[in-house]
Amino acid sequence: MTVMEQRGAYRPSPPPAWQPRTDPAPLLPDAEPYRVLGTEAAAKADPALLRRLYAELVRGRRYNAQATALTKQGRLAVYPSSTGQEACEVAAALALEERDWLFPSYRDTLAAVARGLDPVQALTLLRGDWHTGYDPHEHRVAPLCTPLATQLPHAVGLAHAARLKGDDVVALAMVGDGGSSEGDFHEALNFAAVWQAPVVFLVQNNGFAISVPLAKQTAAPSLAHKAVGYGMPGRLVDGNDAAAVHEVLRAAIRHAREGGGPTLIEAITYRVDAHTNADDATRYRGDAEVEAWRAHDPIALLEHELTERHLIDDDGIRHASEAAEAMAADLRERMNQDPVLDPMDLFAHVYAEPTPQLREQQALLAAELAAEQEGGHR
Ligand SMILES: Cc1ncc(C[n+]2csc(CCOP(=O)(O)OP(=O)(O)O)c2C)c(N)n1
DSSP, X not given: OOHHHHHHHOOOOOOSOOOOSSOSGGGSOOSSOBOOTTSGGGGGSOHHHHHHHHHHHHHHHHHHHHHHHHHHTTSOSOOOOOTTOHHHHXXXXXXXXXXXXXXXXXTOHHHHHHTTOOXXXXXXXXXXXXXXXXXXXXXXXXXXXXXXXXXXXXHHHXXXXXXXXXXXXXXXXXXXXXXXXXXXXXXXXXXXXXXXXXXXXXXXXXXXXXXXXXXXXXXXXXXXXXXXXXXXXXXXXXXXXXXXXXXXXXHHHHHHHTTOOOEEEEEEOOOOSOSSTTOOGGGTOOHHHHHHHHTTOHHHHXXXXXXXXXXXXXXXXXXXXXXXXXXXXXXXXXXXXXXXXOGGGGGTTSOSSOOHHHHHHHHHHHHHHHHHHHHHHO
């Protein structure tokens, strides 16, 4: 039959039936970020949890101030402060079970410390040392990740592997709003949704990626809306409301643990300090914006709730502040000691089998160090 004859025989017919593979409605985020503090939902929050969150928030803010001071004293190379974002940090750590894993970015030192990591070890990388500074397996905290969003596929891989092995483990991956534009973000969310991996993605939308505001980062209605395109639920939460962040994370972690697959949570918050000590935030944002966010401060919000409901008194507030001071004094003292480093360590863990070039460089450095030592003894 010729093409012309075929055309003549062709009878238009409707395509095979199509319908969405899942109902998108339940995946959509609510119109407003979820809040607990100052709402009726606060009455249902566990007082012991609120007090614990408060103590961690106060300690976290003091940690940020102390670490920033250490950069000025030359004891730390760089510090990305999370002041203003402490509720996300602390709630993330406390929402996980001990057996779960946290995959933090460079800004998430507080989450790592709230999970039990030694405050000094959490700063090892930022002090310019070559390694992570801690054993990730000890507290199930992956290395603080500087390349944007690379921690996300790592989290998915761990979570997926755990499920294949039958281990009851959920991974929580933290990322910034800027990180959501990376290819790794797309690949991680797509893979996690297709394989229903037990992983929760927490985007801290703190308004900026260094100097780039969210409006230049995405045209999506919200970052939480991106979840629908991957086929997972998207949730919006007030990132300065520690009780709300904890509740939303707990629900998503439970959902993942029960086999329900991943969730994308966008926490709306604000980076009150500059990007790092090396950044001048006055060049790209005004004081009025910062002041508006200071008025919605995570510590003040929770302290107000606790005092209004007589869940904490002046002694309790003083105790939290004294504990934070003691942590800061210890951090100061230990960070002021010169680290004992062996330059030869540079060659360890690079390759299982060092290359000839690396061996040559290793020998060269060893000789230089030996000569230097000899010179010193003379
Ligand atoms: C792959 C990659 N590209 C660029 C950078 C440089 N960089 C470091 S932080 C940053 C901004 C990230 O912003 P965001 O993800 O919103 O996180 P925030 O710093 O606000 O917590 C950029 C572009 C990097 N670290 N990694």
